[in-house]
Amino acid sequence: LPLAALRLAGSGRGPAGRRGRTSSPAAGAIDSRPAPEGGDDLALVASLRARLLGERGLREHVRAGREGALLCLVVDASGSMGARRRLARVKGALVELLRDAYARRDRVAVVAFRDGDAHVLVTPGAPIERAAAALRDLATGGRTPLAAGLDAATLLVRREAVREQHRRSVAVVLTDGRVADTDGAVRAAAARLGRTAAAVHVVDTEEGRVRLGLAGALAAAAGGDLHPLLEPAPTLRRAA
Incomplete structure (x- = not known):
């Protein structure tokens, strides 16, 4: 058939084992991005760095995992x-x-x-x-x-x-x-x-x-x- x-x-x-980007908190953080309102996976260091550079708002983790x-x-x-x-x-x-x-x-x-x-x-x-x-x-x-x-x-x-x-x-x-x-x-x-x-x-x-x-x-x-x-x-x- x-x-x-x-x-x-x-x-x-x-292919089996390939990794993609996911928002799952169980995966490892590889980057950060602007956080949506009410987000619960805040990237504190990245948020502080962005604030020092004059950016407003918080940032959240971008995680790599199997999704x-x-x-x-x-x-x-x-x-x-x-x-x-x-x-x-x-x-x-x-x-x-x-x-x-x-x-x-x-x-x-x-x-x-x-x-x-x-x-x-x-x-x-x-x-x-x-x-x-x-x-x-x-x-x-x-x-x-x-x-x-x-x-x-x-x-x-x-x-x-x-x-x-x-x-x-x-x-x-x-x-x-x-x-x-x-x-x-x-x-x-x-x-x-x-x-x-x-x-x-x-x-x-x-x-x-x-x-x-x-x-x-x-x-x-x-x-x-x-x-x-x-x-x-x-x-x-x-x-x-």
């Missing part, structure tokens, strides 16, 4: 995804992506949408066992509320960005894109997600001889990359 072999190169801290990305998986669980073989492929691929993401210390969230609604199946930071179980037990059926799923992912990414400003976000949307978009709601939601996440990847799950190619339009609206589920695809790469 091609998707199962995909690796989100660059989505987190890169991954936020990987938000957005999964179409509507009736069009209900074919047993296709669903098994999608679930297997997602579990492989989960394992790779956790190995990179990425924080993973899963948003599923089906039957007119979207909800967060897995919140960021949940154990891999819980995330894998949620994907294995994912039920399908009903309509395809694609716009709602995209907006739920956008809200989640925005909320996490407030909590962890230095963590990059990558959204991976798995769908066949088969939904009427007469009012442009899906395109608008895709554009919002594209503006919010550092990168968007759309995995086209469409099968059969007759393919509508709607997932491609979704990827274009989000300014992201398109990857077919059942054909060889390049390694997913997060935009710099």
Whole structure:
């Protein structure tokens, strides 16, 4: 299965052991920067030095540590995804992506949408066992509320960005894109997600001889990359 072999190169801290900048107080300080109001990791020496140089305000530590990305998986669980073989492929691929993401210390969230609604199946930071179980037990059926799923992912990414400003976000949307978009709601939601996440990847799950190619339009609206589920695809790469 091609998707199962995909690796989100660059989505987190890169190769195992590579260090990136983080605000975690458990990491070693390597620099300082202006501190936000209410900051609790003040760099006292740097603040005093800045004051002597005539600068106003306090400074906080910049620390080096191992910090991954936020990987938000957005999964179409509507009736069009209900074919047993296709669903098994999608679930297997997602579990492989989960394992790779956790190995990179990425924080993973899963948003599923089906039957007119979207909800967060897995919140960021949940154990891999819980995330894998949620994907294995994912039920399908009903309509395809694609716009709602995209907006739920956008809200989640925005909320996490407030909590962890230095963590990059990558959204991976798995769908066949088969939904009427007469009012442009899906395109608008895709554009919002594209503006919010550092990168968007759309995995086209469409099968059969007759393919509508709607997932491609979704990827274009989000300014992201398109990857077919059942054909060889390049390694997913997060935009710099």
